[in-house]
Amino acid sequence: MPNDLVAALDIGGTKIAGALVDGDGRLLVRTQRPTPARESAARMSDAVDDVLRELTTAPDWDRVRAVGIGSAGPVDAKAGTVSPVNIPVWRDHPLVAGVRDRVGALPVSLIGDGPAIAAAEHWQGAARGRADALCMVVSTGVGGGLVLGGVLHSGPTGNAGHIGHISVDMDGELCPCGGHGCVETIASGTNIARHALAAGWQPGPDGDATAAGVAAAARAGDLLARAAFARAARALAAGIAATAALVEIEIAVIGGGVARAGDVLFTPLRAELTRYATLPYVQGLEIAPATTGTDAGLVGAAAAGWRALGAEVA
Structure with missing residues (x-):
């Protein structure tokens, strides 16, 4: 069925993961990269780009309706920025704007990694x-x-x-x-x-x-x-x-x-x-x-994406 997936990003101190997730919380496509947390802001952005590139070139990308991001924090969902304590090279980093540049007109939602895990456990756990x-x-x-x-x-x-x-x-x-x-x-x-x-x-x-x-x-x-x-x-x-x-x-x-x-x-x-x-x-x-295990961050980020579309998931 077309337009029945969301893309999820889970950004943490050790890994940057991405997935395409359906309305039942199933991960259909999954990829990840190590987090270059202490290298440079540019290297961090490159790692996010690598994950997004794999998702946007996946055969099912045309079914994606929204993007949800769960990130180590603190985050500022209003401004679309992140300043993770455990990623010192990112301070007030405009993460949402960077993702939007790569996913076009899709809505993008940002929440902290803690709320993402809460969303995952409430939806599926x-x-x-x-x-x-x-x-x-x-x-x-x-x-x-x-x-x-x-x-x-x-x-x-x-x-x-x-x-x-x-x-x-x-x-x-x-x-x-x-x-x-x-x-x-x-x-x-x-x-x-x-x-x-x-x-x-x-x-x-x-x-x-x-x-x-x-x-x-x-x-x-x-x-x-x-x-x-x-x-x-x-x-x-x-x-x-x-x-x-x-x-x-x-x-x-x-x-x-x-x-x-x-x-x-x-x-x-x-x-x-x-x-x-x-x-x-x-x-x-x-x-x-x-x-919900090691994929909790991705499931919760997906829940944020579905919530932005008005779906009752968490």
């Missing part, structure tokens, strides 16, 4: 059918997005729900965002591994010193590794409880590389949440792992 949800990604950074009243709430600039930069330690260390003691400074995969190493944890025979290595050690009973995940869980619980108290959510969905630790993360997180989510209207808050 663990928050499907829920009216009020917080959906998070815990990886090299910590991001999030909100669904309120059954509708994605991305805010005026496309950044609403960015839980990674809620401060949970007033005397905590400086965050790249400029704040202190942000959830991200404690609970991101990078900082879980950093804290474990500083506390004396030693990687196993495989030498894996990442959060995945810490998780493997925690599953094997290493007390220092377990303590690093318990610390991260405490920060996440504090941020989730604060969000629930503010906007009343019924479920918090967590994805990203750190969430793949499974019970190593979710067991202490649920326990810590009972300490922080104490008000009656937040005590029943459900915690669930995300189900």
Whole structure:
């Protein structure tokens, strides 16, 4: 059927991915490039162009009705610009204008990567059918997005729900965002591994010193590794409880590389949440792992494209 696809772009600190996505959230064409985050603004733009070139030359491109972009943030959806914390060569970069130059008259929508993941989980994942949800990604950074009243709430600039930069330690260390003691400074995969190493944890025979290595050690009973995940869980619980108290959510969905630790993360997180989510209207808050996987950013970006066309997807 003609005109029944949207193009999606997912721009993050490690990869730039693109896809053609149908109205059921299926990815029909998919491509990606590494993110040259520290090379130059021109190299970043070239990588985006390479992804777009593959999409626009795909046989089904003539069926595309809109383009949705989910980008690491902060973003400014009104201005169409992005200034990702983890892509220092882009500051106030006119991403939407650049994409429009390459896709012609198609409408282009921009949202942050956190709202994109929320859109994906509400459309196709663990928050499907829920009216009020917080959906998070815990990886090299910590991001999030909100669904309120059954509708994605991305805010005026496309950044609403960015839980990674809620401060949970007033005397905590400086965050790249400029704040202190942000959830991200404690609970991101990078900082879980950093804290474990500083506390004396030693990687196993495989030498894996990442959060995945810490998780493997925690599953094997290493007390220092377990303590690093318990610390991260405490920060996440504090941020989730604060969000629930503010906007009343019924479920918090967590994805990203750190969430793949499974019970190593979710067991202490649920326990810590009972300490922080104490008000009656937040005590029943459900915690669930995300189900849309590594393509969540693309599915959420596609949802933004469909929403721009008036479709009820997320």
